[in-house]
Amino acid sequence: TLDRMNKGVDEQTNIRALRAVRAVKGLRLHFGLMTFHPWTTMSEVLHNIRRIREEVLGMPLTGPEMLKRFLQVLEIYKGTPVYHLARKQGLIKAEPEFEQWCCVYRLPREAHLLLNFVQDGLSPLLAAHHRLYLCSLDLASHGSGSVDRSLHSLHSRLENYVLDSIEQYATDLRSEVCEEELAVRRRETRKNTMELIQQVETLLRGSGTPSPSRNVDQTDEHFLGAADRIVSR
Numbered sequence: 001t002l003d004r005m006n007k008g009v010d011e012q013t014n015i016r017a018l019r020a021v022r023a024v025k026g027l028r029l030h031f032g033l034m035t036f037h038p039w040t041t042m043s044e045v046l047h048n049i050r051r052i053r054e055e056v057l058g059m060p061l062t063g064p065e066m067l068k069r070f071l072q073v074l075e076i077y078k079g080t081p082v083y084h085l086a087r088k089q090g091l092i093k094a095e096p097e098f099e100q101w102c103c104v105y106r107l108p109r110e111a112h113l114l115l116n117f118v119q120d121g122l123s124p125l126l127a128a129h130h131r132l133y134l135c136s137l138d139l140a141s142h143g144s145g146s147v148d149r150s151l152h153s154l155h156s157r158l159e160n161y162v163l164d165s166i167e168q169y170a171t172d173l174r175s176e177v178c179e180e181e182l183a184v185r186r187r188e189t190r191k192n193t194m195e196l197i198q199q200v201e202t203l204l205r206g207s208g209t210p211s212p213s214r215n216v217d218q219t220d221e222h223f224l225g226a227a228d229r230i231v232s233r
Helices: 011-023 042-055 065-069 083-087 109-122 125-140 145-173 179-206 221-232
Strands: 093-095
Touching: 011 042, 011 093, 042 109, 042 145, 065 125, 065 221, 083 093, 109 179, 125 145, 125 179, 145 179
Parallel strands: none
Antiparallel strands: none
8 A cells, every 4th residue: 555655665664663753752643544545455454453553552642543544535636646546447436526626436345334334433432532632631731640540541442442343343344244243243333432432521520630721623624524525425
């Protein structure tokens, strides 16, 4: 994927960069991951999750990045190399109305189902997770002891939950699990997500944690909008 997107780096270069950030105390990581594109496979998704577990999980991030990166959809602009490749392979569904707009293209079936799963079952966590993150920043600046540890613990649970959920669903898709089992998995995930959101709200209300002094994140509206456009077509 790095080669197809003409990134000019390889995986090991990115891993060295991650480790350099990890080694500097006080830095927070904001990382990119182009999860959904016309050639996304479940093997690629699972490979990226393994790498994230090895190199990213546990690092201080700039909000609910773990979830946002699994909502990120490639935008294909007319005339770019990736546009010509997708067009040659018959993956472009609609040309842009204006030159500066993006094309509508076909996601592979499994990728389309996974994106729907993440949007429907996991994306409701974004706002609650970001409030948790902002409160943890406020408390860290005041040194608040046990409440701060509770926030950190729940933050870690949310990141692991996101990775576990996506990993399981991608594995099910790759194994061609039947639709009935996939539907059960989606229902369970929605239920678990709502329970986690409630836990966040309960902790923020009941522990004396102040309301965040900053606005809730925009949750990468640009990328979420791109995901909506792809799924809706």
